[in-house]
Amino acid sequence: MKRKWWHEKVAYQIYPKSFKDSNGDGIGDLPGIISKLDYLQELGIEILWISPIYCSPLADQGYDISDYYGIDPRFGTMEDMEVLIAEAKKRGIHILMDLVVNHCSDEHIWFQKACQDPDGKYGKYFYIEDVKEEPPCNWRSYFGGGVWDKLPGHPDKYYLHVFHKKQPDLNWENPELREEVYKMVNWWLEKGISGFRIDAIINIKKTDEWKSYPADREDGLCDIQNMLEEANGIGEFLGELRDRCFDPYNAFTVGEVFNEKENELEDYIGDHGYFSTKFDFDPVVWGKSSKGWYDMPVIHPDAYRDCLYKTQTEMEGKGFVANIIENHDEPRGVSHYLNTEDVANPKYSLKAKKMLATLMFSLKGLPFLYQGQEIGMENVPFTSIDQIDDIHTIDQYQVALDAGFSEEEALQVIRRFSRDNSRTPFQWDASTEAGFTNGSPWLAVNPNYPTINLESQRQDPDSLYSYYRKLIALRKNPEYKETMVYGIFEPIEEKEHNLISFHRKGDDQTLLIILNYQKETRTFTLPHPCKKVLLSNVDMSNFDPEQISLKLEGYQAVIFEV
Ligand code: TEU
Numbered sequence: 042m043k044r045k046w047w048h049e050k051v052a053y054q055i056y057p058k059s060f061k062d063s064n065g066d067g068i069g070d071l072p073g074i075i076s077k078l079d080y081l082q083e084l085g086i087e088i089l090w091i092s093p094i095y096c097s098p099l100a101d102q103g104y105d106i107s108d109y110y111g112i113d114p115r116f117g118t119m120e121d122m123e124v125l126i127a128e129a130k131k132r133g134i135h136i137l138m139d140l141v142v143n144h145c146s147d148e149h150i151w152f153q154k155a156c157q158d159p160d161g162k163y164g165k166y167f168y169i170e171d172v173k174e175e176p177p178c179n180w181r182s183y184f185g186g187g188v189w190d191k192l193p194g195h196p197d198k199y200y201l202h203v204f205h206k207k208q209p210d211l212n213w214e215n216p217e218l219r220e221e222v223y224k225m226v227n228w229w230l231e232k233g234i235s236g237f238r239i240d241a242i243i244n245i246k247k248t249d250e251w252k253s254y255p256a257d258r259e260d261g262l263c264d265i266q267n268m269l270e271e272a273n274g275i276g277e278f279l280g281e282l283r284d285r286c287f288d289p290y291n292a293f294t295v296g297e298v299f300n301e302k303e304n305e306l307e308d309y310i311g312d313h314g315y316f317s318t319k320f321d322f323d324p325v326v327w328g329k330s331s332k333g334w335y336d337m338p339v340i341h342p343d344a345y346r347d348c349l350y351k352t353q354t355e356m357e358g359k360g361f362v363a364n365i366i367e368n369h370d371e372p373r374g375v376s377h378y379l380n381t382e383d384v385a386n387p388k389y390s391l392k393a394k395k396m397l398a399t400l401m402f403s404l405k406g407l408p409f410l411y412q413g414q415e416i417g418m419e420n421v422p423f424t425s426i427d428q429i430d431d432i433h434t435i436d437q438y439q440v441a442l443d444a445g446f447s448e449e450e451a452l453q454v455i456r457r458f459s460r461d462n463s464r465t466p467f468q469w470d471a472s473t474e475a476g477f478t479n480g481s482p483w484l485a486v487n488p489n490y491p492t493i494n495l496e497s498q499r500q501d502p503d504s505l506y507s508y509y510r511k512l513i514a515l516r517k518n519p520e521y522k523e524t525m526v527y528g529i530f531e532p533i534e535e536k537e538h539n540l541i542s543f544h545r546k547g548d549d550q551t552l553l554i555i556l557n558y559q560k561e562t563r564t565f566t567l568p569h570p571c572k573k574v575l576l577s578n579v580d581m582s583n584f585d586p587e588q589i590s591l592k593l594e595g596y597q598a599v600i601f602e603v
């Protein structure tokens with residue numbers, strides 16, 4: 042594996058609508074981000090992905106773009122964007138835009154022209170079919186309902202949308218459309234951004250035919266996975282995108298790549314892959330059910346470990362994944378991967394959160410934080426569906442009700458999995474609205490902001506925030522960087538209940554990582570003596586390098602130098 046400029050960095054995702062509002066309209070914006078660049082630099086961030094800020098009706102919060110060349114006025118101006126790129130650069134921070142090109146908005150001029158003349162040039166930018174008795178196929182869209190809707194103004198025609206009906210799919214089979222995309226991508230790279238996070242990209246290749254599959258719910262529709270598994274040839278599009286756009290600019294790209302086919306990892310993220318890296322979504326898709334969120338099991342430490350070990354083992358020598366515990370589509374990591382009761386218990390909460398942070402930073406790959414993760418932001422105790430904004434959550438609430446769940450039970454499902462859990466405003470301090478806005482926020486602040494906020498953690502050496510800074514410092518420490526970043530991952534315990542332990546092996550240095558993933562204590566026999574403790578979430582100043590038997594507190598995490 043060739044070494045790349047970005048391997049040793051730490052990345053961070055900003056969800057602009059909820060990061061920092063500068064003008065009191067309750068919506069986070071670019072000037073807000075600019076005002077926090079010093080903060081991000083202090084944390085040690087060098088790559089910054091900004092979720093979509095292009096012109097958009099915000100039906101899917103910006104993942105429905107109506108103009109790829111414009112900044113939505115709610116987020117700021119193109120001048121703000123240029124200032125952001127320049128100011129970030131001064132602080133050694135690379136900016137990534139979100140590349141959303143599986144679909145655009147139904148309010149994009151291309152789609153409007155397609156509606157005016159479905160047989161003309163722009164009709165061919167989309168997938169448009171004549172209406173017959175049945176829609177062309179029975180795929181279910183990600184946000185519920187079928188993927189085919191009537192083309193506005195044309196009762197005799199359908200258009201395809203694998204996401205919301207306000208997100209018509211772009212037709213990648215059309216070379217003219219691809220040229221438009223490449224032109225736009227290069228225009229942004231020319232502006233000085235360092236690359237992109239690539240949205241929902243696996244969906245750009247459809248099966249050759251509109252083929253139906255057996256229905257898996259009462260609605261007569263089928264999970265779109267069926268189609269994705271059978272679609273072949275996405276590599277031709279992605280290879281072209283790389284050759285025409287990413288390679289010439291030496292851009293950094295991180296793909297939102299779910300379930301690529303077996304043995305395809307290198308095609309995606311190898312030395313000459315389509316992308317630089319991809320998120321490790323294995324734990325995210327674990328236990329996913331085509332029935333809906335209500336049917337998804339809670340992930341257990343052992344299952345989580347198995348997912349992580351699988352990725353770590355598979356990618357060795359082939360590529361370098363991006364490690365995450367949360368993003369804007371997922372619940373908060375500490376609420377998802379830790380026992381909820383323990384997170385609510387002051388006796389374990391901070392220790393458990395630090396353990397999870399240790400795990401993420403000890404794995405091989407690019408650590409990719411999501412805003413608020415560094416202060417341990419948690420899921421929201423939603424008490425009514427009216428508190429939800431997200432279209433996906435509203436659909437899944439209905440799916441649970443349709444499956445016979447009571448309103449309270451459906452709400453429980455939503456509390457666990459809703460995307461709005463991670464979309465509430467960043468908790469800067471204990472003042473009104475958590476210091477996010479002087480106005481009224483677009484989505485209510487998590488009521489726990491008086492206790493969980495940056496201000497209270499910034500000066501506290503024992504806080505989660507300070508711990509994250511220590512982890513980032515360790516990754517950058519010249520003495521350990523080589524092993525922390527490039528050391529080979531080697532599992533020790535693979536079967537021990539609620540225990541994660543592994544080595545990171547460099548040429549002449551070995552680190553040992555041990556996590557007691559439970560509130561109960563345990564005794565652990567070290568596989569060999571350890572020279573010193575590099576970092577731990579409990580006081581280990583009494584550790585004796587001769588000792589072999591180790592008493593671990595509940596949720597204790599330790600990184601040893603062997
Ligand atoms: O997500 C793609 C995706 O596959 C989602 O369906 C994801 O599985 C889901 O959000 C989990 O709840 C991307 C974006 O990250 C997401 O925010 C957008 O809504 C989606 O694409 C459409 O652009």
Ligand code: CA
Pocket residue numbers: 062063064065066067068069070115
């Ligand atoms: Ca604003």
